[in-house]
Amino acid sequence: MSIIREEYPVEAMDFVTAGEASAQIKRMLKKLGVDPGVIRRLAIACYEAEINLVIHSDGGKLTLELNPDNVTLKSDDVGPGIPDIDLAMSEGYSTASDDVRMMGFGAGMGLANMARNADHFRIDSKVGEGTSIEMIFDIKK
Amino acid sequence: MTVNEVAQILGASIITKEADTAREVKGGYTCDLLSWVMAHGREGMAWTTVQTHMNVIAVASLHDMSCVIIPEGIHMENDVIEKADEEGICVLASELTAFEICGRLAAAGIGAC
Numbered sequence A: 001m002s003i004i005r006e007e008y009p010v011e012a013m014d015f016v017t018a019g020e021a022s023a024q025i026k027r028m029l030k031k032l033g034v035d036p037g038v039i040r041r042l043a044i045a046c047y048e049a050e051i052n053l054v055i056h057s058d059g060g061k062l063t064l065e066l067n068p069d070n071v072t073l074k075s076d077d078v079g080p081g082i083p084d085i086d087l088a089m090s091e092g093y094s095t096a097s098d099d100v101r102m103m104g105f106g107a108g109m110g111l112a113n114m115a116r117n118a119d120h121f122r123i124d125s126k127v128g129e130g131t132s133i134e135m136i137f138d139i140k141k
Numbered sequence B: 001m002t003v004n005e006v007a008q009i010l011g012a013s014i015i016t017k018e019a020d021t022a023r024e025v026k027g028g029y030t031c032d033l034l035s036w037v038m039a040h041g042r043e044g045m046a047w048t049t050v051q052t053h054m055n056v057i058a059v060a061s062l063h064d065m066s067c068v069i070i071p072e073g074i075h076m077e078n079d080v081i082e083k084a085d086e087e088g089i090c091v092l093a094s095e096l097t098a099f100e101i102c103g104r105l106a107a108a109g110i111g112a113c
């Protein structure tokens, strides 16, 4: 059973609060005394997941679970899904709109950054339904 | 070097009101792609970018950066500046280009983090 489980709803195309969930998660882990290296990796991955919910999905949520030996972060959304996951995972590939790119998003590095920073990374997606990502960050000393 | 000293070197104005200008600047960086900065950002960095929306502050704050430097007299909206103050991230407004900013900071001994 997890020690702490928190859910953070994330709205599509809300650029004002985008990043808030990641900031809250980071603050909480810091207070709980989680290793700064783990927090850094998790913050990077969490931010990328959150931004993807904002720019690619129709809305979703992040779920954080603090377990005795890991922190698990899930991203679940309702949305278009990803037709070719291997392609989407490759660095530089992005379907972001020009407007979104003008803001500095859409570098096509998000999924790769998540996979690189998490100790375990799993992604499931159904076209026309949505996308689920699970990332585990080990905190064993 | 502190954020204050960086502002002096650049002749930049500090447009945040409360964020700590005595904070140590541990290195410099420039890039406008947020994912890129998210992947390479470091604690204490002074980050130069032409982006001025809310998410710049989110990225800077997630990395505990020392300051964000906006080049070429680009305007940042008040609500973004307020957010920066809330998060304790100084924002510097400079008339110089990003190229000139990096040049001056490097000449003053600031390296990559």
Ligand SMILES: Nc1ncnc2c1ncn2[C@@H]1O[C@H](COP(=O)(O)OP(=O)(O)O)[C@@H](O)[C@H]1O
Pocket (backbone or CB within 6 Å): A048, A052, A053, A055, A056, A057, A077, A079, A080, A081, A082, A088, A089, A093, A094, A095, A096, A105, A106, A107, A108, A109, A110, A111, A112, A131, B035
């Ligand atoms: N939650 C999601 N829902 C639908 N498509 C997604 C989602 N996350 C990622 N994608 C798809 O995968 C691509 C690559 O994602 P990512 O690596 O984060 O790059 P970027 O967000 O910069 O486009 C996106 O452009 C998009 O086509």
Ligand SMILES: [Mg+2]
Pocket (backbone or CB within 6 Å): A048, A051, A052, A106, A108, A109, A110, A111
């Ligand atoms: Mg992305």
